[in-house]
Amino acid sequence: MTALGFLYPGHAAEDDYPRIEQTLASDIRLPLVHVPARGGEAGWPGEVLAGEAAEELRLSGAEAVVWASTLGSASGGPDEAVRQADRLAKDAGAPASGTAAAFVNAARELGMTRVSLATPYDEAQTETLAGYLRAAGFDVVRAVAGGPASPAEAAGWDAEAQAKLVREAAEPGPDGVxxxxxALRTAAHIPQLEVAAGRPVLTANQVSVWEALRLAERRVREPALGTLFTVLPPVRG
Structure with missing residues (x-):
C-alpha cells in the first residue's frame, strides 16, 4: 500500500480525495489532515500547526506530503513555496510539495508553455497565482477571476459553473487551462471540463494527488482523472 498525505485548509472540497482514491481503485490511500483556513484558502497554517499536521501524516505512513492550498503555496512566491516544502519534508520525514508547485510540474509534464488560469478568487488573488506561474516560466495568456468566492461558496460550484469558467479561460487558445x-470539487468531472475547454484542464486537487504520486515515484493511469493521468511515466524532479 502507498499512503500519500495532504494538509488541507479548512473544510470545503476535501471529499475530492476519497473520490480520487476510489477512482484509482488500487492500493493507494490518501489520508488528509485538516489545518485552519486563515483568510480563506490563502493562509499558511504556521510552523507549529504545519509541523503538528506533518507529524500526524508521518505517523500515518505517508510516503509523500502535499500542502493542498493553491494560494497558500503560491502567495509568497517560488522561494517561499520551496521553504514550505522543505519544512514539511523535514517534519513529515517524506518528500513534500504544494499545490502551486504541483500545477507547475503537471503543466510541464503535459508540455504546456502557454496557459490560461481560471479561479474562484478575486482579481488580485488571481494575479498572485498568475505571477507565480510567470515566475515558473509560463506564458499566462489569460487569467479569469470568477470570484471572490469563499471556500464554502467555491465548494458549491457545480460542473456546469466550472465548465463555463474554463470555456472563458480557453478562448485565447492556450496549451491548457x-x-x-x-475548495472546488472537480474530481468527478475533469473529462467534462476538458471537453468544455477543448484542451487539457488541470485542477487543484487533481494535481495535488498527481504531485504526491510523482514524489512517491508511483505511476498511475486513470483517464477518468483527465489527460494528466494518461501520461506515463510521470516526470521525476
Missing part, C-alpha cells in the same frame, strides 16, 4: 483552488 489551470483551474485553481482546492
Amino acid at each position: 489551470l483551474l485553481a483552488c482546492t
Whole structure:
C-alpha cells in the first residue's frame, strides 16, 4: 500500500480525495489532515500547526506530503513555496510539495508553455497565482477571476459553473487551462471540463494527488482523472 498525505485548509472540497482514491481503485490511500483556513484558502497554517499536521501524516505512513492550498503555496512566491516544502519534508520525514508547485510540474509534464488560469478568487488573488506561474516560466495568456468566492461558496460550484469558467479561460487558445483552488470539487468531472475547454484542464486537487504520486515515484493511469493521468511515466524532479 502507498499512503500519500495532504494538509488541507479548512473544510470545503476535501471529499475530492476519497473520490480520487476510489477512482484509482488500487492500493493507494490518501489520508488528509485538516489545518485552519486563515483568510480563506490563502493562509499558511504556521510552523507549529504545519509541523503538528506533518507529524500526524508521518505517523500515518505517508510516503509523500502535499500542502493542498493553491494560494497558500503560491502567495509568497517560488522561494517561499520551496521553504514550505522543505519544512514539511523535514517534519513529515517524506518528500513534500504544494499545490502551486504541483500545477507547475503537471503543466510541464503535459508540455504546456502557454496557459490560461481560471479561479474562484478575486482579481488580485488571481494575479498572485498568475505571477507565480510567470515566475515558473509560463506564458499566462489569460487569467479569469470568477470570484471572490469563499471556500464554502467555491465548494458549491457545480460542473456546469466550472465548465463555463474554463470555456472563458480557453478562448485565447492556450496549451491548457489551470483551474485553481482546492475548495472546488472537480474530481468527478475533469473529462467534462476538458471537453468544455477543448484542451487539457488541470485542477487543484487533481494535481495535488498527481504531485504526491510523482514524489512517491508511483505511476498511475486513470483517464477518468483527465489527460494528466494518461501520461506515463510521470516526470521525476
